[in-house]
Amino acid sequence: MAGEGESIWRDEGTLNMEMTGATGAAFAEDQDTFWHTTTHIMAQAVCRLFPSARYAIGPTIEAGFYYDFDLGRNFLPEDLEKIEAEMRKIVEENHTVEHMLWTKPEAAEFFEKRGQMFKVELIQGLPEGKVSIYRQGEFTDLCRGPHLKRTGLVRHFKLLSFSGCYWRANDKGPKLQRIYGISYQDTKMLTEFVRRREEAEKRDHRRLGVELDLFSMDETLGGGLVLYHPKGSAMRAVIEDFLKRAHRKLGYEYIYSPHMANANLWKISGHYENYKENMYFTQIEEQEFGIKPMNCPFHIQVYRSHLRSYRELPIRYFELGTVYRFERSGVLHGLLRVRGFTQDDAHIFCREDQLTGEIERVLDFVRSVLRLFGFSYTVGVGTRPEKYMGDPALWDRATAALRAALEARQMAYEMHEGDGAFYGPKIDVALKDALGRSWQGPTIQVDFNLPQRFELEYVGEGGDRKCPVMIHRAILGSLERFIGCLIEHYAGDFPLWLAPVQARVIAVAESAAGAYSREVLDQLRASDVRADSDNREETLGKRIRAAELEKIPVIAVLGEREAQGRSVNVRRRGKKDQEVLSLTEFVERMRRESATPDGAIEL
RNA sequence: GCCGGCGUAGCUCAGUCGGUAGAGCAACUCACUUGUAAUGAGUAGGUCGCCGGUUCGACUCCGGCCGCCGGCUCCA
Numbered sequence: 001m002a003g004e005g006e007s008i009w010r011d012e013g014t015l016n017m018e019m020t021g022a023t024g025a026a027f028a029e030d031q032d033t034f035w036h037t038t039t040h041i042m043a044q045a046v047c048r049l050f051p052s053a054r055y056a057i058g059p060t061i062e063a064g065f066y067y068d069f070d071l072g073r074n075f076l077p078e079d080l081e082k083i084e085a086e087m088r089k090i091v092e093e094n095h096t097v098e099h100m101l102w103t104k105p106e107a108a109e110f111f112e113k114r115g116q117m118f119k120v121e122l123i124q125g126l127p128e129g130k131v132s133i134y135r136q137g138e139f140t141d142l143c144r145g146p147h148l149k150r151t152g153l154v155r156h157f158k159l160l161s162f163s164g165c166y167w168r169a170n171d172k173g174p175k176l177q178r179i180y181g182i183s184y185q186d187t188k189m190l191t192e193f194v195r196r197r198e199e200a201e202k203r204d205h206r207r208l209g210v211e212l213d214l215f216s217m218d219e220t221l222g223g224g225l226v227l228y229h230p231k232g233s234a235m236r237a238v239i240e241d242f243l244k245r246a247h248r249k250l251g252y253e254y255i256y257s258p259h260m261a262n263a264n265l266w267k268i269s270g271h272y273e274n275y276k277e278n279m280y281f282t283q284i285e286e287q288e289f290g291i292k293p294m295n296c297p298f299h300i301q302v303y304r305s306h307l308r309s310y311r312e313l314p315i316r317y318f319e320l321g322t323v324y325r326f327e328r329s330g331v332l333h334g335l336l337r338v339r340g341f342t343q344d345d346a347h348i349f350c351r352e353d354q355l356t357g358e359i360e361r362v363l364d365f366v367r368s369v370l371r372l373f374g375f376s377y378t379v380g381v382g383t384r385p386e387k388y389m390g391d392p393a394l395w396d397r398a399t400a401a402l403r404a405a406l407e408a409r410q411m412a413y414e415m416h417e418g419d420g421a422f423y424g425p426k427i428d429v430a431l432k433d434a435l436g437r438s439w440q441g442p443t444i445q446v447d448f449n450l451p452q453r454f455e456l457e458y459v460g461e462g463g464d465r466k467c468p469v470m471i472h473r474a475i476l477g478s479l480e481r482f483i484g485c486l487i488e489h490y491a492g493d494f495p496l497w498l499a500p501v502q503a504r505v506i507a508v509a510e511s512a513a514g515a516y517s518r519e520v521l522d523q524l525r526a527s528d529v530r531a532d533s534d535n536r537e538e539t540l541g542k543r544i545r546a547a548e549l550e551k552i553p554v555i556a557v558l559g560e561r562e563a564q565g566r567s568v569n570v571r572r573r574g575k576k577d578q579e580v581l582s583l584t585e586f587v588e589r590m591r592r593e594s595a596t597p598d599g600a601i602e603l
Numbered sequence: 604g605c606c607g608g609c610g611u612a613g614c615u616c617a618g619u620c621g622g623u624a625g626a627g628c629a630a631c632u633c634a635c636u637u638g639u640a641a642u643g644a645g646u647a648g649g650u651c652g653c654c655g656g657u658u659c660g661a662c663u664c665c666g667g668c669c670g671c672c673g674g675c676u677c678c679a
Contacts, residue, residue, distance in 0.1 A: 056679095057678075057679065058679085059677075059678070059679085060677095061677065062677075066674095074606085074607065075607080118679095119679075122678095122679050123679080125678095125679090126679075131679080132679080133679095134679095141679075142679045143679055144679060145679095161607095161608095161673065161674085162607070162608090162673095162674090163606070163607050163608080163673055163674040163675080164605075164606020164607045164608095164674070164675075165605095165606065165607090165674060165675045166605075166606075166675060168678090169675060169676070170675095172605095175605080175606060176606085176675095177606080177607080178606090178607095178674070178675085180673095180674085206671095206672095210613095210614075211614085217671095219652085219669075219670050219671085223670075223671090328604050328605090329604070329670090330604060330605070330606095330674090330675085331604090331675095332671095333672095506639090508636090508637065508638055508639090509636045509637050509638090510636075510637095511636060511637095512636080512637085512638095537634095537635085537636075537637090538637085538641090538642085539635095539636095539637055539641080539642060540637060540638055540639060541637090541638090541639065541640060541641065541642090542640080542641050542642080543639090543640095544638095544639045544640055545639090545640035545641055546640085546641090547640090548639095548640055549640080555639080557638070557639060559637090559638055560638090561638085569638085569639085571639060576639075576640090578639070
């Protein structure tokens with residue numbers, strides 16, 4: 001709602017919509033206003049075409065806007081065209097956008113008379129005082145604004161999609177229809193937006209997963225379960241190898257634990273009470289077993305296996321732990337949201353005075369790994385949720401420790417109230433996919449609760465028994481989600497060390513270099529390079545093209561010249577110009593450049 | 604789960620008014636023996652997602668189910 005002195009509209013004179021010269025906040029705000037007015041134009045068009053339509057809310061989003069309607073029937077694809085046509089008319093008519101302040105009863109009466117019950121409900125939820133109303137032509141809407149001054153300023157727009165949704169996101173409430181759209185002042189920006197969207201679709205990991213033969217999902221298996229093909233498995237193995245080395249260097253000990261456990265374990269841990277709806281259970285010899293949704297209780301049991309001294313702490317257990325969680329079928333999404341996944345999970349048991357230091361070490365670890373992969377990310381701190389266990393005072397201490405570590409490392413973060421795990425607050429790091437959607441990857445959680453529930457202890461300096469604190473943490477999050485993000489991040493053009501096939505050996509013709517090509521392949525493999533060959537009876541051009549489409553980083557072409565001179569003609573992915581190296585030098589270079597980073601984390 | 608859309612060969616897709624399906628790529632065979640992004644000819648490949656209904660007859664129409672895709676948080 002607009003208050004005294006706030007801007008209630010923007011004219012073309014104050015708009016700063018040019019891509020060049022527009023700076024951060026001002027640009028974003030003007031863009032927002034532009035989109036907001038566009039969504040009103042869309043609502044106006046819908047109301048003209050569907051006079052009985054009731055309009056609900058129409059906010060702007062990160063890219064564009066939407067508006068929710070109840071119109072008694074579903075939208076059809078051809079409706080979007082009709083609505084766009086009507087919107088063009090409204091732009092052409094160039095209505096002045098009027099701003100008014102009404103009393104709540106006035107506004108409620110106005111919308112009630114017109115059957116706009118959603119607006120009436122919104123008005124009732126507003127604080128006492130005047131409510132802000134905007135009107136353009138025959139269309140009147142409750143809206144905080146600001147808006148453009150005239151509808152004629154919205155020149156280039158496009159309706160993108162429609163889908164079902166609910167009033168106030170409540171699946172028991174009224175069902176609505178939502179239309180998404182985008183608009184720009186400049187036609188070039190609109191074209192650019194559409195182009196970028198198409199570009200992003202090409203990076204989609206589900207599409208590249210098929211094209212590059214990395215993984216698949218199979219309805220016969222069930223939703224959310226991943227089959228890694230040989231090439232996807234090769235990548236995963238590289239990442240696992242990297243993780244194991246990095247953890248070893250940072251003082252973690254690698255362990256294994258089973259995939260399921262007696263329900264009694266889950267009762268002690270609190271999962272039975274707080275996480276049951278996400279778990280799979282099975283009955284064996286009248287005993288109930290739960291498949292693990294988390295690894296923590298197992299690591300705790302390893303800690304408990306004998307008495308610990310304060311001198312041993314911190315103890316850091318690391319596992320590539322495969323867990324299963326029930327997720328509602330509608331939320332599954334390629335590799336980015338699955339039901340079975342493997343976490344690069346670790347649990348650190350330490351004294352409370354070691355807590356902040358340990359969190360800082362984990363933050364450094366996360367940052368250096370994300371830097372290695374070139375990811376950008378955002379950081380949030382999730383606090384105590386509704387369903388929690390333990391003493392709120394401990395929660396506060398845990399949250400304070402997380403924030404202190406972030407501040408010590410000067411990392412910007414947002415507070416996400418109520419977003420913590422049921423046993424403790426957490427730092428979440430979000431990575432973005434090709435379409436700009438955020439996915440939680442790395443996470444750091446402080447837990448005073450499970451150590452108490454499992455009655456963990458260590459012998460202190462004075463011989464007294466004390467309870468350690470636990471940190472649950474994952475660096476990548478899950479391998480599935482991370483690999484999905486990685487595919488989109490690199491658009492399948494993986495750096496040499498990650499590429500499933502690092503080099504392909506191609507003999508120009510069997511007669512010219514067949515035997516030599518097999519020797520080159522053997523030498524590469526002997527040097528731990530992931531290499532294969534393509535000596536099919538196809539033209540060289542066709543085999544080069546196939547290798548380029550498979551995004552193989554290095555192509556070694558061998559003909560009579562190379563066989564005679566024991567050399568290799570090297571073509572790098574996407575580059576036409578080639579380089580000739582001696583066989584020895586080629587193999588040595590490949591060995592060096594294609595090796596997995598040794599896990600030496602720069603702290 | 605809910606709302607909407609979609610489901611035809613390994614992949615991308617065509618298939619008119621209801622008369623049991625077709626192309627390109629990939630695969631395979633043969634010829635060519637190839638010098639940096641598609642050589643030519645041929646062969647094979649389908650319970651049209653599954654189940655039921657209507658019909659003389661269903662990829663097509665109707666119902667149910669399964670799966671996939673988008674959305675269901677970003678507060679007038």
